[in-house]
Amino acid sequence: MERRRLQRRQPFTYLRVFPRGITDLSIGVVADLNTEGFLLVSETTPEHQGVVPLDIEIEDDGDCHRITVTVMKRWTRPAQNPSLFESGYQFVDLDFSTTRAIRGVIGALATAE
Numbered sequence: 576m577e578r579r580r581l582q583r584r585q586p587f588t589y590l591r592v593f594p595r596g597i598t599d600l601s602i603g604v605v606a607d608l609n610t611e612g613f614l615l616v617s618e619t620t621p622e623h624q625g626v627v628p629l630d631i632e633i634e635d636d637g638d639c640h641r642i643t644v645t646v647m648k649r650w651t652r653p654a655q656n657p658s659l660f661e662s663g664y665q666f667v668d669l670d671f672s673t674t675r676a677i678r679g680v681i682g683a684l685a686t687a688e
Contacts, residue, residue: 590680595628595643603662605631610677612646612665620651620660626667633680642676644669 590605592615603617613631615621627648630641646664654661669677 591632593630593632593641595630597630601632602629606661608677608681610666610669610674610681612649612663615662615664616654617660617662618658621648621662623648629664633676642673642680644673644677 590608591601592603592605593601602619602621603615606614606616608614625647626645628643628645630643632639632641645667647667649663649665651660651662653659666677
């Protein structure tokens with residue numbers, strides 16, 4: 576049963592996700608996104624519980640930068656591909672600039688569809 580209130584957008588490019596401050600160890604990629612959260616696809620089950628800071632890598636006109644978000648993992652399940660996992664994350668306490676950056680990514684995804 577679908578419980579999302581907002582439509583999620585699927586990235587046309589992979590948005591890699593990292594533990595905050597880690598530059599070389601992606602924990603997975605964003606499969607879909609809205610202003611309330613995102614779906615992470617990963618090769619392993621994310622071990623963290625509770626509220627954690629993560630960095631989402633955004634490519635904008637060839638430049639890469641990261642958005643730091645605080646999230647709570649809501650669930651994890653095996654993906655259709657048996658070698659992958661899906662995890663649902665909810666944003667926690669987004670500030671104005673982070674919300675604006677996420678809306679910018681969502682807007683770019685909407686125009687690319």
